[in-house]
Amino acid sequence: MEAKEAKLEKMRHSASHVMAEAVQYLFPGAKFGIGPAIEDGFYYDFELPRPLVPDDLITIESKMREIIAADLPFAAEEIDRTKARKLFGEQPYKLELIDDLPDETVSIYRQGSFVDLCRGPHVNSTSEIKAFKLTSIAGAYWRGDEKCPMLQRIYGVAFDTEAELEDYLARLTEATKRDHRKLGKELDLFSLHEEAGPGLVHWHPKGALMRQIIEDFWRQEHRKRGYDIVFTPHISKVGLWKISGHWDFYRDSMYSPMDIDDVEYVIKPMNCIGHILMYKTQLRSYRNLPLRYAELGTVYRYERSGVLHGLARVRGFTQDDAHIFCRPDQLEAEVTEVVQLARFMMNTFGFSEYELLLSTRPEKYAGTIQVWEDATEALRKVLEHLELNYEVDPGEGVFYGPKIDVKLKDALGRLWQGPTIQVDFNLPQRFDVNYIGEDGLEHQVVMVHRTVLGSMERFMACLIEHYAGVFPVWLSPIQVTIIPIADRHLDYANKVAGGLRECDIRVQVDDRSERMNLKIREAQLEKTPYMLVVGDKEMDTSQVSLRLRSGEDLGTLSISQFMDRVKPIIANKIQDKL
């Protein structure tokens, strides 16, 4: 398996060189950046005399096919730096790379008319590059640095066989179909408005209903686990954010203050401050800890225009936030509980696979190295005791403490930012958040910020794409649509609906004077789990005819039979389609 991956990577990397050769041929004077293999394919960055247009991809691709057909060998060579500097004299980016290399000699690879500074390895010959396709053009900063010039990047994908390439392209098509922006419109779940401002979500009745179902479930599970659910204001005086350090560290992401009675107020970008103020309304004993304040708190953050994306990246969103105030000796147990809760939530929502990341101390940090190490160790212990696989993400912690991030894997294997658990040493110190210990002295609490869904908006996006809009019954905004065949069946349909409503089943009657076929089609497009067709036959026998959104026609059954079937599916939050 690993050997196969290594071979693929070699081939993809070689494909990027072939692409560079094609570009060199088609755009004399092109300057070359870097061209690595990436997941599924490769890219190469160029500085070109003119901007690329989509049609260029076709031209470049056919030139690449020529190079591949020519069966050109890849040849490695070691040369000394001086020689290399001369060889790449016209290539400023390559010169920069050479200057950064530590050794006296550098390796280069040649194929055909193209030579590149490259560590390798490569395939033996261009003919070993199999199924590939150029996919897109993008701008990319040299060295990934905003201050550096922007180069033009061409992305491609490459696989061993045409079948695998087809498969990949089919996955892309499937992803397009599941796009939450498209489904959100089709299923009438939410909208965004240019007039209202970008990144500001309007939840339509059905989307709002789903959100309420999720939130109700969330509240219930949090109460069970000893969380206190609270509310805090959306605005507060800017002074608090100066104390917290956000005004210095985080100001770029906060909206400008507004003036109220000559005092500056800001919209909250986080919920923690309010929770701290509440904590501090009393003198806390070590016996009272841990204290867990949870809030579905709506926050507003400035996100740069280019990063906004449907519900997944917005400017106003509701975090399923909580702050745990505990003693240092409780940290491990608390984090364990949070990880368990997160796993329970993820499983309930049908995510069985996830990746865990432990992020450690970044360059800019608050607190001492000692507390960082203790807390990082506590997080590590939690993951190890729970026997979870995780990776360390060095230096990726937040300035105020280390964190555990959970990335959810959706039905297409794509990763989504899910739960996050962050230890905080900064705020307890800045706000003097203390408790009285057994020794009668004041001690600083340890604070844990955590979300288990992330934000309602992003989680909704994730759910939509994971389920492709075919939500499990317990989450479906409409669970049952009753379809009277003719108008004379309306009364009976309403009666059936009434019975189901009594049992808290979300039901609608399609009472339009339309044909049954149309009603079925529309219920189908809405992905309603159950369609109950009622006509003369059903009315006479007090039955319903059940059709599933899978298209399956289960024939007639009594209403109680239907209830017996549906109730446990809802109550147990069954994942299966039906």
Add this chain to the structure above:
RNA sequence: GCCAGCGUAGCUCAGUGGUAGAGCAGCGGUUUCGUAAACCGCCGGUCGUGAGUUCGACUCUCACCGCUGGCUCCA
């Protein structure tokens, strides 16, 4: 924010330097029907916004707004 592309009716999309078209949706009728679209008619757009070029701009130019794909960012 940066690079590139895009913006035509509620939605999906066609169109061209000579003042806009389809399907669906909506509305009005007719139809009362057995498991994914009945039929007829009507309504609907200052072609994202603003400026410029032109006898004339939806079409060309520029600016702005928004969206899409990337890059950077995501405490």
